[in-house]
Structure formats: C-alpha cells, structure tokens
Amino acid sequence: MAQTQTFSKNQQIVLDIIEKAKGPLKAYSILFNVQKKGINAPQQIYRALDKLIEAGKIHKIESKNAFVACKNSNCEVSKATAFSICESCEIVDEISDTKLSKYLSKFNHKKGMKFRRFNLEFFGLCKKCKTK
Amino acid sequence: MAQTQTFSKNQQIVLDIIEKAKGPLKAYSILFNVQKKGINAPQQIYRALDKLIEAGKIHKIESKNAFVACKNSNCEVSKATAFSICESCEIVDEISDTKLSKYLSKFNHKKGMKFRRFNLEFFGLCKKCKTK
DNA sequence: ATAACAAACGTTATATTATAACACTATGAT
DNA sequence: ATCATAGTGTTATAATATAACGTTTGTTAT
Ligand SMILES: [Zn+2]
Ligand SMILES: [Zn+2]
Ligand SMILES: [Zn+2]
Ligand SMILES: [Zn+2]
Numbered sequence: 001m002a003q004t005q006t007f008s009k010n011q012q013i014v015l016d017i018i019e020k021a022k023g024p025l026k027a028y029s030i031l032f033n034v035q036k037k038g039i040n041a042p043q044q045i046y047r048a049l050d051k052l053i054e055a056g057k058i059h060k061i062e063s064k065n066a067f068v069a070c071k072n073s074n075c076e077v078s079k080a081t082a083f084s085i086c087e088s089c090e091i092v093d094e095i096s097d098t099k100l101s102k103y104l105s106k107f108n109h110k111k112g113m114k115f116r117r118f119n120l121e122f123f124g125l126c127k128k129c130k131t132k
Numbered sequence: 133m134a135q136t137q138t139f140s141k142n143q144q145i146v147l148d149i150i151e152k153a154k155g156p157l158k159a160y161s162i163l164f165n166v167q168k169k170g171i172n173a174p175q176q177i178y179r180a181l182d183k184l185i186e187a188g189k190i191h192k193i194e195s196k197n198a199f200v201a202c203k204n205s206n207c208e209v210s211k212a213t214a215f216s217i218c219e220s221c222e223i224v225d226e227i228s229d230t231k232l233s234k235y236l237s238k239f240n241h242k243k244g245m246k247f248r249r250f251n252l253e254f255f256g257l258c259k260k261c262k263t264k
Numbered sequence: 265a266t267a268a269c270a271a272a273c274g275t276t277a278t279a280t281t282a283t284a285a286c287a288c289t290a291t292g293a294t
Numbered sequence: 295a296t297c298a299t300a301g302t303g304t305t306a307t308a309a310t311a312t313a314a315c316g317t318t319t320g321t322t323a324t
Contacts, residue, residue, distance in 0.1 A: 062194035115256040124247040
C-alpha cells in the first residue's frame, strides 16, 4: 500500500529534485544542485537517498548508479522494479506491467530460494533513437 | 553461439581467478590477488573485465559491483542474464531458465522500445539461510 | 620480410561513487 | 523531564572506475 508519508527537510529537498528531473540523477549531481540549500556533504545526500528508496519513492538504477522517482504507487516499497534504458540517449523509463510483475514475483528458482525482491533492467534503443 | 576464443595473458589471468572463485569477486580484490603475477594497476583489471564481459565469459552483478563467471554457454554473449542473490550470505547464483529467458526476451515495452539485452537480479534468502 | 594496423600492455594520475565516525539537534513517547 | 529514535552537519577516507600517454605485441596485406 502506498502510504502518505512525511519526510525530513533534507529528504524532501532530495526527493523534490529527483521528481523534477527528466531523467536519472547521480548522487553528486544532486549534491551540486542543492548546495545553495545548505547541503554540503555526500553523506547528507546518501542518507536521504537511502530513506527515499526504503520508502519506495525513488529507485536506484544499478547499472548507472543513478536515481529516479517512482512512477507507480511507490512500487510496493521497491520490491519489484523494472526499467527500460536507452543505450543511446540514456533515457530511463520505469516499466509497470502487471503481468510481468506477477510473472517475476511468482518465479521460483529451482534451488529453493525464496525471493523478497527483484530488479530488472532492459537495455536497447528507445523509439526516438531507433529511427535516427 | 559459444565460440572457442583465446584470451590474452592478462585476460586469462583474470578469467582464471574469477572461474576459480566460489562467489562474485570485486575488481580490487582481483587486483590484490594477481599482483604476484605482475599486474599492478586497476586499469589492467578493468580492461580485462571489459573484454571478458564482452565475450560473455563473465557477468557483472550490478547491485554488488562484482564479477562472476558465466555458468551457461556464455549467455549468448551476455545478452540475457539473471541472478539470484542471497541477502544474508551474499551467495550469487546464475539462473538459467529457458522459459524465463524467452519470456523476457519476448517482452515488449508499450513505449515501443526494442530491447537488445536485459539483466535481472532477484534478492532473497537462499535455502541455507532460510532455515537458519 | 616488412610495413601498416589493431589490440593489448604498463604506468601515472585522477575522477567518481560511497561509507565511517563523531558530536550535535530535533522529535515524540512515557 | 527523561529517554529513545531519527535526523543533521562535518571531516575524513574508502572503494570503484576512467583518462591519457607512450610502448609492445600480434595480425594482416603486400
Ligand atoms: Zn516504482
Ligand atoms: Zn534513446
Ligand atoms: Zn551467463
Ligand atoms: Zn544465503
């Protein structure tokens, strides 16, 4: 369930900047963007990022070490995430496909592992870049 | 198709160490392990890793910045990878499930993106850790 | 065989990403 | 009021990765 949640000052500053961004942001680029607001150190960014991820408000794109706002209802607190990533223009899009999500959530490894969470990243060319 | 391929000296050294390892290795841990063999700089490791990934002999576990040997037939040169990762003991297992792989390879994003490659990482507790 | 090219190498320096550690400050519950 | 918890600010440092440069080695074409 998506809970309405209040965030601390730094958390809200970081969330705002990520939500406004058109694409994934890197931690240090966030940092440079918020120095005017009195945030001076990477720690402050990373701490906020941690909480926001935990809350499902943002996701980390692992292959890019970058962060995007969640486009769904907080992705059941980040338990099941999927992204499409353009290898040319680097645009990232969160995939919300119920079938895909169910399929993967039900997927069971032969070795008897019980999954709590997954992250899927697709790479290719977006529509724009494909026709260039 | 899995091609028989020859690797250069450094590439082979790095491949050997990754193949012998029981779990994922980090670049700098590889570096420390091969200094006796005359490799002194991170560049040398990263260059070898790049080639080995390109050849599909190893994969990068993005969420861990670590590298594992491919357990399949070089995963069609790393176009479709899936892993299960234990959050407790950190063991990583490459998943080779034809159905899963086909399902994801066929998956088509509404936005019209054409995928060239995907990487999927499942997290949870392995059999051992589950019963602890 | 040798010229030309590409791939791999070695090295130094530096950039980028992320965490440790510590003291301080708000917030909220009992 | 006191206690616990979460958040803050700061300095320092660790861990991961790439840039740039010149040299060497391996391959291919003539
Ligand atoms: Zn989401
Ligand atoms: Zn694109
Ligand atoms: Zn593989
Ligand atoms: Zn385990």
